Amino acid sequence: MKILLFIMCLVMTGCVSTEVIDEVPVVFIAGYDKGTDDQIKGTISLQRFKPNQEVETRTFQAEARTAKGLRNHLSGVPKPITIGKMAVILFGEEEAEHGVLRVLDSFLRDPASGRLTYVGVVEGSAGDLIKEEFQYLQGIGPFLQILIRQSIEYGNMPQNNLHLFDYKYYGKGMDPYMPLLKKTKNEIEITGLALFKGEKMVGKLDLEEMFMFALINKKHKSGLFEISLSDQNYVSLHQVKSDVTYKIRNGNTSPKVQIELDIKANIAQYTGDKLDERIKNKIAKEFEEKIEKDSQKLMKKFQDLKIDPLALGDRARSQTRQFDFSNWKNHYPDLNISVKADVAILESGIID
Incomplete structure (x- = not known):
């Protein structure tokens, strides 16, 4: 009996593909802007963790009709990649005004996508913000994840993530919102809240208005x-x-x-x-x-x-x-x- 169990374990182990975690590129952040001819322009930042604890970051950009299609158009991206550690999904202001569901729907349907991923709107271009060479040791994705989390825990930002946006979008008698971010000369800062009617951004709150909103919201x-x-x-x-x-x-x-x-x-x-x-x-x-x-x-x-x-x-x-x-x-x-x-x-x- 023990021999049989040992053989079964060997067989089952042989069926599982193995990957060295240091060799798998990880997507921590993705940005979406309005592309040409109503396409989506997607920008992703890939990070590879080297054995010497250094982080190698590369950005890739492509255009397609759907968010899923973007993955096929990113021809220069090394395979395989994982989105299971996606920290932040960003939208350029123009794309947010056009509608965010054509992007978010693909993440919500993907079982590998985390529901606690933060979502946000960039004043200007999301791709330009991601490609900017800011001196963040941990990479721009983890940095923005920490920035938004700390603004929620210690500041005036109301709780928000992919799951909550989805809940408020489909829920009756409520509308969603996202953090509003802006790229300055040397930094990225939170400037308020982006307000949505359904899937489309229709307005903004500045920092003082966001404070009042936080007080009366809950x-x-x-x-x-x-x-x-x-x-x-x-x-x-x-x-x-x-x-x-x-x-x-x-x-x-x-x-x-x-x-x-x-x-x-x-x-x-x-x-x-x-x-x-x-x-x-x-x-x-x-x-x-x-x-x-x-x-x-x-x-x-x-x-x-x-x-x-x-x-x-x-x-x-x-x-x-x-x-x-x-x-x-x-x-x-x-x-x-x-x-x-x-x-x-x-x-x-x-x-x-």
């Missing part, structure tokens, strides 16, 4: 945020925590949405002479007013674009019996939305 703990006060002083807040409650009434008739925010924040820096309780209360009051005012402007922007990145429709469905999505869609552009913020300043730090 329970959140954000990074630094600077406020200009009415007395010409400035205050930097950090560890801004928000608990948000959505109350939606008359979902099927004349909907009303009330957003209640419980905000707790710490003062990192204040430019005034003295920071006492009176000043702290003043800061809290002005922060409340700013949140309420800017949130209303944000809502109006979403309504004008006829998009629902805050998933108000889905929230209304969960709070309304026999919810009628078609009726909600008609009401959405003129929806009655109010925001009430309650801010508490917990601690104060450096005083200038």
Whole structure:
């Protein structure tokens, strides 16, 4: 019996192809731009890990009608390659406005593709950003993966990846979004959020708008945020925590949405002479007013674009019996939305 088992193990082992991991080129990042004659221009960055721990990076570019077709047109790419470690999928702004599903669909159908891959939009060309010779030791793909992850964990970027984009695209009463990136002279930076209506990019949020979006979207703990006060002083807040409650009434008739925010924040820096309780209360009051005012402007922007990145429709469905999505869609552009913020300043730090 032992001999039989040993023979079976040898046979099974012989059926499995083996690859030396250092010799397999790995795609960590891919960028897609609008090509000629409505084609897709794809740019990939391949990394090969050498035995001496150095990383060799090469970029390849081609055009085709489909994302799958691009793989066949990348004739200079050494085979085999693996996309199982894909870190980031980027779209140039023009391609994002045209529609991203013709690319993302191929990744969503591929079992080798990771669902937690980050997706993003580049202001300008995704291919130009990938081909740029930035001095990142780990390569541009892993660098952008870390940049986006840290912006989510420690900054104001809402959670997002390939799986969540797919969920929001197909879900009722919600619309997807992606991080917005820009190539500067010597660096890559996150500049805000790209807003989508279905698969097409239709608008943007800058960094300040993204902060407000993060506060009212769901329970959140954000990074630094600077406020200009009415007395010409400035205050930097950090560890801004928000608990948000959505109350939606008359979902099927004349909907009303009330957003209640419980905000707790710490003062990192204040430019005034003295920071006492009176000043702290003043800061809290002005922060409340700013949140309420800017949130209303944000809502109006979403309504004008006829998009629902805050998933108000889905929230209304969960709070309304026999919810009628078609009726909600008609009401959405003129929806009655109010925001009430309650801010508490917990601690104060450096005083200038």
